[in-house]
Amino acid sequence: MTNSHDLEEHLLKGGFDGEDIEILKETDINSEGEYVLYWMQSTQRQKDNKALSAASLLADNLNLPLVVCFVFMPQFPGGNYRHFAFMYDGVKECSEELQDSGFGMKIKVSSPVTELKNESEKAAALVCDSGYIKPARSWRKLLAEEIEIPLLRISTNLIVPVTAASNKEEYAAYTLRKKLEDKIDEYLKIWDFKSDIPDGSKYTSIPEKFSRKYEFLNDLDLNNSVSEAKNFSGGYSAARERLTEFLNNRIEHYEKNRSDPDLKCESDLSPYLHFGHISPREIAIAVKEHSSKKDIVIENFWDELTVRRELSFNFVYYNQNYDCFPEFLPEWARETLAEHKDDERQFNYSRHEFETASTHDKYWNAAQLELIHRGKIQNYMRMYWGKKILEWTETPKKAFDLSLYLNNKYALDGRDPNSYSGIGWCFGKHDRAWQERKIFGKTRYMNRNGLERKFSLDKYLERIKEISRKDELPGD
């Protein structure tokens, strides 16, 4: 193998398909290179990590060690202490596993482009995982411009690679569903890696303080505005535990009751998916096996994980305006929101009032407190939360910006493709027109009466009270 195309060819022979691989830097291999380098960024795990698998296959062919490099970037756009504390757990666990497998492990603190450029000088070739939102994509592009060796990006964190699922932006779940259904089975296999390659341990370099979580994090000079979410520890083992608990106790109720905030049927896996601590494929396979063993229906969960989630990636991949309001919206939603922009608002809250859960509505406040204290909002309440921000803010544009701000600041699963499509959905993305109303126009309406009619919410409010350690929830 002498260049980027040979590397690609080798991966194709090893079972990858063309949609799994993108050559970001087309050039010759460094024949003096001492190792193959894998830049781990979005996929912080050893198990079912296609990028790791590809890098190890190339190292095997070149008879070189594999070195994995992870860069903590304290200035990560929008990242704060909460996100780093969760991410740390995953990177720590996985770095130990990778070293046990004989790979060199480098942990750096800086900017990925600078660090990877330095590390690439001794490398034969570089492999990276996939980043879908803008900053992650631009680092990969920038890195490709800076280095002198081949750079291959491997599709990770999706079941079906985004370009294999569809070659265009999809209008809604129903337009993507069929395309995914036709493909998904061929992608439902766990990817392993080669560990019988030359030992890479002599390249390992890890900061001395890395084993001591809080000392290490405190030295990073992070944005400390949001504290650690104590209900969630990160990492593959924690993700696997959540999955097992979900399968044993909740998935069978999920089909009928997933929306009910009192019953707490959801999996809570989104933070782990966001940081790549577990692969969606592993979850899908486990869920499928469980459903056939126990003979239970998993249609709704399957649809959320394999269609709705993959639709979000399709959205941010093909629509470069995914974070620009109102450009990312379909025309009908743009028009109707513009027509109703100046409708009188009965409530018009400031950012501070929203952020401190000080609205008149105890349900909305509870959702916001859940976000602040737990780092995640229950599925149905998250929709209510987003819809009410639209209703109680001066303009739809301000509501969009505010929703993103709050979601991405406090949610452990924030800054994800799902964040943009979830919030976008509140404004009509991936939805259809409904009966026209004030403020909402033809976008879907949600109201408190509906919420109270459907659910009791007593247990939900109790739970949030407990989490937020308050005697009374504000509002009402």
Ligand SMILES: Cc1cc2nc3c(=O)[nH]c(=O)nc-3n(C[C@H](O)[C@H](O)[C@H](O)COP(=O)(O)OP(=O)(O)OC[C@H]3O[C@@H](n4cnc5c(N)ncnc54)[C@H](O)[C@@H]3O)c2cc1C
């Ligand atoms: C206003 C708003 C903001 C949102 N922000 C985010 C966000 O920042 N990050 C995030 O991951 N999700 C977001 N979502 C989508 C959804 O609410 C979460 O994915 C879900 O609540 C995560 O909890 P869970 O893992 O317990 O979900 P489960 O119900 O157990 O579902 C399992 C997995 O399926 C996927 N999934 C479930 N519901 C959806 C959905 N509606 N769209 C896409 N994928 C879905 C997720 O990956 C989830 O982890 C948002 C939705 C709304 C309405």
